[in-house]
Amino acid sequence: MTGFEVRPLAEGEQRPAFELLGRALHAPRPTDEDWEQRARAHAVDRKFGAFAEGRMVGTAGSFGTELAVPGGKTVPAAAVDGVAVRADHTRRGVLTALMGEQLRDCVARGDVAACLHASEATIYGRFGYGVATRGKTLRVHKGRARFRDDAPAGGRVRLLEPEEAHEQLPGLYERIAPYRPGMIGRPPRWWHWAHPRIVAQHHVAVHTGPAGDDGFVLYRPEDLRTFEQPGAGSALVVRELHATGVEAVTGLWRYLLNVDLVAEVRAPARPLDEPIGLLFTDPRVCQVERIDDSLWLRLLDVPAALAARSYGEGEPVVLEVADPMLPANSGCYRISPGGVERVEAAPSLRLGIEELGMLYLGDRAPGLLASLGRIEVLRPEALPAADTLFATGSVPFCGTSF
Numbered sequence: 001m002t003g004f005e006v007r008p009l010a011e012g013e014q015r016p017a018f019e020l021l022g023r024a025l026h027a028p029r030p031t032d033e034d035w036e037q038r039a040r041a042h043a044v045d046r047k048f049g050a051f052a053e054g055r056m057v058g059t060a061g062s063f064g065t066e067l068a069v070p071g072g073k074t075v076p077a078a079a080v081d082g083v084a085v086r087a088d089h090t091r092r093g094v095l096t097a098l099m100g101e102q103l104r105d106c107v108a109r110g111d112v113a114a115c116l117h118a119s120e121a122t123i124y125g126r127f128g129y130g131v132a133t134r135g136k137t138l139r140v141h142k143g144r145a146r147f148r149d150d151a152p153a154g155g156r157v158r159l160l161e162p163e164e165a166h167e168q169l170p171g172l173y174e175r176i177a178p179y180r181p182g183m184i185g186r187p188p189r190w191w192h193w194a195h196p197r198i199v200a201q202h203h204v205a206v207h208t209g210p211a212g213d214d215g216f217v218l219y220r221p222e223d224l225r226t227f228e229q230p231g232a233g234s235a236l237v238v239r240e241l242h243a244t245g246v247e248a249v250t251g252l253w254r255y256l257l258n259v260d261l262v263a264e265v266r267a268p269a270r271p272l273d274e275p276i277g278l279l280f281t282d283p284r285v286c287q288v289e290r291i292d293d294s295l296w297l298r299l300l301d302v303p304a305a306l307a308a309r310s311y312g313e314g315e316p317v318v319l320e321v322a323d324p325m326l327p328a329n330s331g332c333y334r335i336s337p338g339g340v341e342r343v344e345a346a347p348s349l350r351l352g353i354e355e356l357g358m359l360y361l362g363d364r365a366p367g368l369l370a371s372l373g374r375i376e377v378l379r380p381e382a383l384p385a386a387d388t389l390f391a392t393g394s395v396p397f398c399g400t401s402f
């Protein structure tokens with residue numbers, strides 16, 4: 001559609017963009033005071049606006065970070081946020097134009113990947129993003145929860161005051177992450193913008209093991225009491241839990257389940273392989289309520305992304321990747337345990353950039369996507385080989401909201 005232009009935001013346009021976003025997300029309009037508090041995290045850098053008749057009608061932003069990929073390396077990545085189009089200008093191609101500008105800008109900056117958390121699962125596939133990590137929501141009923149005698153024990157937990165949390169958590173996160181594919185670095189901008197809002201609404205507890213601080217949890221109480229059930233107590237809702245290992249994870253769960261006046265602990269967006277149920281004498285006290293998409297991944301520089309991750313043992317496979325929005329990525333890549341090279345060879349498997357995002361961190365196997373018709377199989381023997389090559393041995397997890 002014509003009738004609007006997309007350009008980088010100019011200095012002074014951060015607040016209208018922030019208000020546009022808030023309105024699109026049905027958030028209350030920020031007061032001058034709210035804006036004062038947030039302004040320092042709202043640099044114009046990496047932000048775009050769409051303008052029609054002199055007014056901003058859409059916006060999209062990102063911040064630069066590092067994404068952990070299989071094998072232990074990180075790649076430069078854009079964490080995309082603040083995407084919105086004014087309600088009176090939706091479905092006219094404004095987001096499509098913003099995404100195009102943003103992707104080209106990220107490529108020019110040298111970002112190897114872009115990632116985001118989606119408000120709706122129907123928006124971003126068309127721009128090449130695929131679901132690359134998922135999270136499960138756990139609910140543990142405290143009344144019946146008894147830890148097994150052989151469950152890890154030890155360590156201690158201390159509560160932090162908000163000022164202590166501001167001071168201590170950046171260093172602690174830095175030290176214990178990224179420990180698995182899908183985690184992102186948290187730049188100062190994230191700590192200035194997202195963290196204060198989270199800490200204002202949550203309690204923060206840190207676990208200390210034999211080697212020092214090795215995990216932390218942010219949680220808030222939710223009142224379950226009603227007129228009919230005045231003794232229902234509270235639920236503790238976990239916003240974040242990061243730890244170096246199962247001992248620290250267990251220590252933090254022991255702490256949460258030991259807080260008085262608590263009926264249940266609910267933890268959304270946990271790693272799919274976190275074995276909380278197995279800690280209890282009755283594993284059914286821990287229910288998986290749902291599994292949701294978490295991080296959406298869009299590879300921007302396919303050769304660099306494929307070269308950055310490790311591969312399992314297996315016969316080499318030639319993938320043909322199609323990326324209509326960033327055609328420089330389209331082509332054939334030979335993947336082998338030793339590495340990746342761009343080739344002019346007949347492909348064994350053909351897939352789109354969205355599907356490559358889905359399997360890149362190890363969340364989905366090529367065989368699964370092929371069985372759903374999302375990978376075209378030209379040589380059937382290549383499919384088990386691709387499954388082995390792309391297997392990671394760990395479940396990807398993001399754990400940072402933005």
Ligand SMILES: CC(=O)SCCNC(=O)CCNC(=O)[C@H](O)C(C)(C)COP(=O)(O)OP(=O)(O)OC[C@H]1O[C@@H](n2cnc3c(N)ncnc32)[C@H](O)[C@@H]1OP(=O)(O)O
Binds near residue numbers: 082090091096120
């Ligand atoms: C990373 C984040 O920040 S997530 C937050 C995203 N923002 C929001 O959810 C705020 C509320 N929603 C909005 O502001 C807008 O609806 C947006 C940004 C999601 C979409 O903006 P639009 O300008 O309407 O998108 P655009 O017109 O470019 O749509 C492109 C295509 O996607 C489809 N599409 C866009 N949004 C949606 C949606 N929410 N659900 C289903 N389809 C959608 C359109 O129908 C269109 O399809 P077509 O090409 O087949 O015709």
